[in-house]
Amino acid sequence: MILSLLEKNVNPRNVFYISCDQVPVLSYKHLMHIIRNYLETYGGDLNYIFIDEITRVKRWSYGLKGLYDSGLLDNCIVVVTGSLPIRLGREVELMPGRGVEENIYMLKPVGFREYVYALLKFSNIIDIENRDNFLRKMDSLKVCLENELSSILNAFKDILPLYPILQKIFNIYLKTGGLPEIVNDLEKYNKIRMATVESIFNLILNDIAKMDRNPDVAKMILDQICIKYASPISMYSIASELDLNPHTVKDYLEIFEKSHIINIHYQIDVRRNSVNFKKNKKIYFTDPFFYYVVKSIVSGMDINEVLIEYSSSEFLPKIVEGIVIEHLRRTKEKPIVREYTTYLYYYMDGRGEVDALYRREDKHYIGVEVKYRRNPSKRFLKTPRTAIRMML
CATH class of the missing domain: 3.40.50.300 (P-loop containing nucleotide triphosphate hydrolases)
Structure with a gap:
């Protein structure tokens, strides 16, 4: 600047x-x-x-x-x-009315769209022809969930010609996340160095140490997030597993969330048409590489071994689900002015689950179900339609 x-x-x-x-x-x-x-x-x-x-x-x-x-x-x-x-x-929060409102910006790992631009403009990890032409096409393709469903579907059709290249880049993103230092490692050394991993893990624990909390307790809670990743979980179940007070778990999770390390994804209360803070939550990392870092440090495995194990496992769809939830959260989140809990939830009842319910400006909802597999069968696409209709 x-x-x-x-x-x-x-x-x-x-x-x-x-x-x-x-x-x-x-x-x-x-x-x-x-x-x-x-x-x-x-x-x-x-x-x-x-x-x-x-x-x-x-x-x-x-x-x-x-x-x-x-x-x-x-x-x-x-x-x-x-x-x-x-x-x-x-x-x-102590400076209301002094020009701060709507001028707060949080520097987070880059999302996938920004990653595509950065990788094609500044990196040689992927080789494609006519990069400038591809980027121009990307500029013209934007899908807004506030639009009518028909226009959203038409936008997907426009994206299809770019799919082969986007898929290649997404496969790289699944391994590196949106952290520039990881891409730099791959470009320089053709692998990710453990020194870089340790540096990122120290950053994850940075706020914990500054807030006078116990790094070992933080590490145990992060490990539980990995174990229960993308599954509904309660503070009490984590506390019980680690023999901790539930208030301690809540305190650490709040620090991680406010430090932009994790997303806490809340369930919607259909009757009240608002977030239900008491129900089980789903917890995701704000960047996929944070998951690999925690697994590497906790297990003692080399980061490159962790990447091989998880990028080829059935666990990968959960990583993708976390990426999608983070993207949806960023669509219209504004610190203090508009929190994500006013427009993004998940839904669950005895018949099924919807990964994300996105509340539009017209107060209607769009359900987003994440499936990352070659040939998803219809049984994977079943949703509790009756309850969703009630909200629509």
Whole structure:
């Protein structure tokens, strides 16, 4: 972002950057003092202020709120980043009405569409002819679940000519997920290094350590998520399996979810037409590679052995289900403004299950059932239709 501003000939004096893990910012008052001094010296018609790793400063929102309310930030665009989403989110909630709303962005592993673009533009892992032409066709193909069902089906027909190449790329995505460092490993070493795996696992446990929780307990809970992957599960069953208090399990799962490591997929209450937080949940990782990382670390297997075992097993459809649920969640999620629990659920009754019910803007639902196999038979496509009709 800073480079982009400089390329647009923004005066370098009007761009201020500070990293709170490189410069010792002692308190929010100290942060206010630093920014105030900068603006008094270099303040212009428009200043850009970038504050990295702001979550290292306790109660940083007090500082920015004080500067904003005093008018010092009237001619400023302030961008703050932090690697601890939980604390970042808590502080943001303390700044209502100060330009924060709808300006919060969470950096997550890339989804499949972005992955296709990145792989074809910046990588040589896959070799195809006429890359630019393929990408232009991709640009014109977008399926919106808010549209009529007929237009959605027509979009699928348009995608079919691109299917062979998309399938090749998807097979790679199933192994690497949306993590750039994994693709880099494959490109450089033709394999994924355990050093990279350990680095990613440490990132997964990063918030746990910063929140003064036990990494060993976290590892056990992550292992249970893998064992029960994509299956309805309760906090109590995990707690019972690990001899833990259910509140402890809930606490760790909330940290993982707010750190964007997992998705907790809730069941819908048909009678109330809303989410049921008490029923069993389905838990997915936000990126397929997180699953492989946990399996590798917990089992002691080399990551490449884990990939061979799971990419050719009957477990693969569950990995794909997690990818689809994450994609649906991202379609219209906006931090604080619109949580995914307002539009995405799963359905289950005594006759069957629907992997995802997507609530459209017109309050109607579209059911999404994920089947990843060559020839799915009709018995795999049975759904509890009566209950769904009740909601429609």
